Amino acid sequence: MRLILRDDTFPIAGRFTIARGSKTEARVLYVALEDSEHTGQGEAVPYARYGESLEGCLAELEAVRSRIEAGITLDAVQTLLPSGAARNALDCALWDLNAKRSGVPAWRTAGLHALNPLKTAYTLSLDTPEAMAQQAAANARRPLLKLKIGGPGDLDRVEAVRAAAPKSRLIVDGNEGLSFDDLTRIAPDLHKLGVLLIEQPLKVDEDEALLGYACPVTLCADESLHSRAELARCARLYRCVNIKLDKTGGLTEALALKAEALALGLEIMVGCMVATSLSMAPAMLVAQGADYVDLDGPLLLARDREHGLEVTGSILHPPTPALWG
Template sequence: MRRLSFRDERWPLREAFVISRGAKTEAHVVVAEIADGEHVGRGEAVPYPRYGEDAEGVLAEIAAVRGAIETGAGREVLQGLMPAGAARNALDCALWDLEAKRAGVRAWTLAGRERLDPVKTCYTISLGSPEEMAAAARLHARRPMLKLKVGGPDDLDRVEAVRGAAPRARLVVDANEGLTFDDLRRLAPELARLDVQLVEQPLPAAEDQALEGWASPVPLCADESLHTRAELADCARRYACVNIKLDKAGGLTEALALAAEARGLGLELMVGCMVATSLAMAPALLVAQGARVVDLDGPLLLARDREPGLPITGSLIEPPPPELWG
């Protein structure tokens, strides 16, 4: 019989991580472990207050399905047992890991892939003054892509300062729902001038219908507006790209289906993360294959990572060792 265990952990960050909704100094994650004889599958998730989640609630959600998991419920059954979110993500990824270990193959083989290629991740520059953001960008100017957190009256100054500090880097701007439609229409031509590649979730999710019929000079990417396949049709009318995160989708199973359906609708993919350890990033690498933008820099923002972690050189992330996941 299986045994399910779960806990929350706190991982300090190198420095405060600031977005338009606030700041954090640690990653508060939930880890689920499913043991079946000699094999143990693990998954990590991040409860996100924006979606009404906290660690206590996520742990309670996992506890509520303990009986089903311990008596053999698999990934497909799990989709109907729990709603999308961090709790289901932790369990779904643990089940993928367990299945791979029991079969003696890598998780990407189970997903129908012959191999897992390395990917290059964005590196996130937290929201700050233009001078602070330029200083941070200068330290990371050799990275291939930087993601800038914005959402205030000095946004254009921030982007111009970062562009000056990192003239060769590709730039993604992430507003985390912090702009109005008037802000966006004013900023977008200037962002195009500064060669910004993508603007992520400019408007609040409840207000993004304003984007329908508007031709943005910079491609727009849905984040908070997209969780699962249920929101794809609306997003396809409003955005050129969608950001898939395992915590929003409720695990790798839904994320892979979401990616396939999004591509079928002509949407480009961004694969993102909450701030967490390599254990949370590893499953997302399966979804990140061929994505336009990969934003899996969570471990780079931590004061220390899980051991073993993902092999990361600069911005290049290699496939996970089996001791970590999958």
Template sequence: MRGLSARAERWTLATAFVISRGAKLEAEVVVAEIVQGAHRGRGEAVAYARYGETTIDVLDQIEGVRSSIEAGADRARLHELLAAGAARNALDCALWDLEAKRAGVRAWTLAGRARLDPVKTCFTISLGAPAAMAEAALANSRRPMLKLKIGGPGDLDAVAAVRAAAPLARLIVDANEALSFDDLRRLAPEFARLDVKLLEQPLAAGEDAVLEGYASPVPLCADESLHTRAELAACAKRYAVANIKLDKTGGLTEALALAAEARAMGLRVMIGCMVATSLAMAPALIPAQGADFVDLDGPLLLKRDREPGLAITGSLIEPPPVELWG
């Protein structure tokens, strides 16, 4: 017999995290724990406000499947009980962790990998005035990749200022649905001139069919438009890269399946995250193996991280210690 518990936690950010939809000063996460005998599995997730989720809703969803989880439901059964989202992510990752600990192996072994290699993450520069974004970029100019948030009238000036402040860094630009198609056609050639490697979700999800047939000079990445394999066929006609986040897919199980299918359809893969602690990042390191882009900088944006957390040197993330996850 198992025991299930879930709780909300708040983690203060090092600085305000600002995107086109708003700003926040703390990360609010949900941690699910499943105990079976001497073993405990944990998973962490973040309610996705963009899709109407709240922390209370996530906790209520977890409570709603308590009897099934405690009776021994596995990950396949979990996917029948809950739709994709933060609640399923927390439980799915907790089940992976529990299964690995009960088997005495690492979670990546269960996923069919012989080892887990370190990965390099990009680092996010919040939306702001061009001068402020340039200052943040200068402070992080030795990182191999920077991701800058846009969504205002000074977008081009901001990207140019960041490029000048960090001339050697690879740049990702993330619009979070803030552009119109006219904006995109105007800005994309300029971003290409500034050697931007990727442009994430320029248009609003649900309004991106216009991208079919559009030859963007900068590769486009689907984020808000892509949750699970159900949206993949449409996204493959509009984007070059799939941004896979465990809170969107509803856990590691679907994330691995989505990554494999995306590659099979010719899409490149980005593994992304919400702002959260190392416990949320650790499962994502498995699909991040071999990914074209990795954005798992959540712990770097916190004032302090969970202990034990991931060992991160600069932008290089080491595999998780077993005490953390997996």
């Protein structure tokens, strides 16, 4: 088996802004596993918020190259690297390679009865209320809009978006940008505006303040939850969890995390970083039956990978084998 590692860059359509900053391109980690007949692909986005970088992830994988190229199983991948972007790309590449070798689709191996199209949220970047209203008006036909918030004027932003897209369902994402006082002040108004979900309003080391708080809008853990290791804690504070393969370290752990979260009675959101269809394809397996799907990464790009997902409006169609799985 041969390991191929690459740093790929894809331009974003415009600028993508959250509470922590802005970017105009998506830099992704590409991993391929080749044998004499087949190639399995995986992609991940290292995230500086978690102490990751492309250079660091490439070094992580280079350090275990000989073990990978000697032949490795999905079970072995889970202990070879910690949860995070490097393991995600490797894990997903091996899922893809196994599917191509066996002729059995990845979704069937995952225990699914089918891989159905999914309706994804569409993200509006953090901006002024006026600019976010323009974004919303341009996407008012979409059934679910996700707003980035996390600063002065948040309520004005949501009100402007609601007026510009009166028929769309709304969720908001604080990206750790709110204080507990901010949250308790605006949550009742967000509820009145029809907001269904608030993602990670508080910083990870401040979210214990949520214990016992009866928020009128469902709260969802994102940065606070990476893998099953944090699940019990998050279940005390949140009613929903956002599962991202870049956090879990791949499809294998994501599927296990989803099963345990459902057993605890939690709602499920499946999210993504700004990335190509190659990142979204394995996440579509986890997103089957999820309460909220936010796999809009390719919709935010000016250019996707070859053989990218077919997208009809906000509907993501299952990947072809040429892409993944």
